[in-house]
Amino acid sequence: VFQLLTDLKQQRKESGKNKQSSGQQNLNTIMYETLKYISKTPCRYQSPETVRNFLIAMKCHKLTK
Structure with a gap:
């Protein structure tokens, strides 16, 4: 959102x-x-790569909504 508005x-x-x-x-x-x-x-300070890496790291925890 920050990047879009900027x-x-x-x-x-x-x-x-x-x-x-x-x-x-x-x-x-x-x-x-x-x-x-x-x-x-x-x-x-987040980038698409940072978010992607976070999601990959959290995938093994099998979190739900």
């Missing part, structure tokens, strides 16, 4: 589109608050 923010910055409708302002607020929160958590 990429979306960068794309919007590069395209120069800054529509300021109320819906757009709400989206901007949600993106800002989410990025602010996520950047303070360990998930900021």
